[in-house]
Amino acid sequence: MSENGKYVVLASGGTGGHIFPARALAEELNTRGYNVVLMTDGRGEKYDELFPNVKVIVVKSGSPSVGGLVGKIKAVLAITMGIFQSRKVLRHLKPIAVVGFGGYPSMPPAAAAASMGIPLILHEQNAVLGRVNKLLSGFARQIATSFDHTESPDEEITAKMVYTGNPVRQAVLPLFGKKYISPSDDGPIRVLVLGGSQGATILSEVVPAALVSLPEDLQSRLHVSQQCRKEDLERATRQYQGSLITPTLSEFFDDVAALLDACHLAITRSGASTLSELTVAGKPSILVPYKHAMDDHQRKNAENAVARGAARVILQDNFTAEELERQLIFLFRHPDCLSVMAGAASSLGEIHAAEKLADLINRFIPQKNNKEKNGKVAA
Numbered sequence: 001m002s003e004n005g006k007y008v009v010l011a012s013g014g015t016g017g018h019i020f021p022a023r024a025l026a027e028e029l030n031t032r033g034y035n036v037v038l039m040t041d042g043r044g045e046k047y048d049e050l051f052p053n054v055k056v057i058v059v060k061s062g063s064p065s066v067g068g069l070v071g072k073i074k075a076v077l078a079i080t081m082g083i084f085q086s087r088k089v090l091r092h093l094k095p096i097a098v099v100g101f102g103g104y105p106s107m108p109p110a111a112a113a114a115s116m117g118i119p120l121i122l123h124e125q126n127a128v129l130g131r132v133n134k135l136l137s138g139f140a141r142q143i144a145t146s147f148d149h150t151e152s153p154d155e156e157i158t159a160k161m162v163y164t165g166n167p168v169r170q171a172v173l174p175l176f177g178k179k180y181i182s183p184s185d186d187g188p189i190r191v192l193v194l195g196g197s198q199g200a201t202i203l204s205e206v207v208p209a210a211l212v213s214l215p216e217d218l219q220s221r222l223h224v225s226q227q228c229r230k231e232d233l234e235r236a237t238r239q240y241q242g243s244l245i246t247p248t249l250s251e252f253f254d255d256v257a258a259l260l261d262a263c264h265l266a267i268t269r270s271g272a273s274t275l276s277e278l279t280v281a282g283k284p285s286i287l288v289p290y291k292h293a294m295d296d297h298q299r300k301n302a303e304n305a306v307a308r309g310a311a312r313v314i315l316q317d318n319f320t321a322e323e324l325e326r327q328l329i330f331l332f333r334h335p336d337c338l339s340v341m342a343g344a345a346s347s348l349g350e351i352h353a354a355e356k357l358a359d360l361i362n363r364f365i366p367q368k369n370n371k372e373k374n375g376k377v378a379a
């Protein structure tokens with residue numbers, strides 16, 4: 001039990017894109033003395049290490065978009081059961097607020113909160129509202145956005161939107177404001193390749209093919225840290241063999257903060273957390289939006305970074321080894337461009353997102369407690 005004895009419930013889907021921002025908010029709320037409960041799906045059972053001071057409750061839910069009609073019926077039943085389960089939990093905890101991070105597992109606790117009059121705050125990681133957040137948006141008191149260009153479906157929703165940014169994990173925050181040092185004339189060039197929490201096959205196919213085609217003087221300077229899906233590791237390893245490049249390939253890097261710190265250029269998908277981390281770290285990037293992302297949200301996520309000169313985008317259909325090679329030769333031969341991009345990226349970095357989100361929750365502390373906190377309670 002924390003010092004103020006108050007609860008905040010975080011409701012989140014179980015993938016990295018939802019979980020990492022939820023974790024950053026949990027850490028901030030813990031430092032403010034709140035008890036934090038995370039309600040999520042079955043994957044939550046392995047989150048004890050990720051959320052050391054957080055009670056994790058697995059909530060029933062399902063996605064109506066899998067398994068045809070039977071799948072839909074099963075999902076609706078599971079969500080309904082999850083809502084009853086969540087109402088019981090919320091009745092017991094009496095939280096100040098429930099914060100939904102999107103994904104179907106966030107739906108039962110969020111819907112339960114709305115039905116019980118508990119303030120519901122949504123956090124949207126992408127530049128367009130996700131399915132679940134869109135469904136819940138009418139019931140939310142506030143909708144925190146990760147981008148200042150997040151699209152809104154109508155004016156009523158726009159009125160609830162407030163930019164907080166997308167909380168990034170603690171390990172990345174110290175990178176903010178560090179001076180970007182572009183590759184020296186004949187010094188090493190460090191490239192980081194990330195495909196998101198699940199990896200991305202297209203990056204494993206195209207990136208090695210482009211890099212091994214670079215002129216030898218560039219190849220010999222290249223140190224590449226590349227995330228590859230398990231099934232792509234062997235092929236990618238083979239592609240680098242015989243080149244002058246030093247590759248480090250991994251299914252998943254646990255030390256992304258250190259790799260970001262070291263890299264001169266990142267080649268990544270434009271998932272929300274990856275983008276937030278790139279801007280906080282102030283790193284230039286080539287973004288390859290996942291073309292099947294719901295409502296094309298990865299392309300929309302990338303828009304601001306590209307418009308501000310922080311990143312270049314290559315749409316998936318144009319993402320060939322030749323195109324990537326062309327862009328890389330230009331950037332590696334013009335390190336001053338990389339520096340300009342790094343400065344633009346850093347200007348978009350948001351390091352106070354978790355605090356801003358926690359401040360939103362503070363607004364919902366019942367007035368009496370706010371006054372007590374400020375020492376303004378009448379005798």
Ligand SMILES: CC(=O)N[C@H]1[C@@H](OP(=O)(O)OP(=O)(O)OC[C@H]2O[C@@H](n3ccc(=O)[nH]c3=O)[C@H](O)[C@@H]2O)O[C@H](CO)[C@@H](O)[C@@H]1O
Binds near residue numbers: 227251270271297
């Ligand atoms: C394919 C897809 O639909 N992805 C969606 C998913 O993101 P997804 O989880 O794929 O991608 P994000 O960029 O949001 O997050 C990936 C996270 O994994 C980390 N990482 C990655 C590789 C690695 O080796 N080690 C590591 O730690 C990254 O640093 C980042 O923190 O949810 C996001 C938030 O709704 C969306 O924006 C994405 O579009």
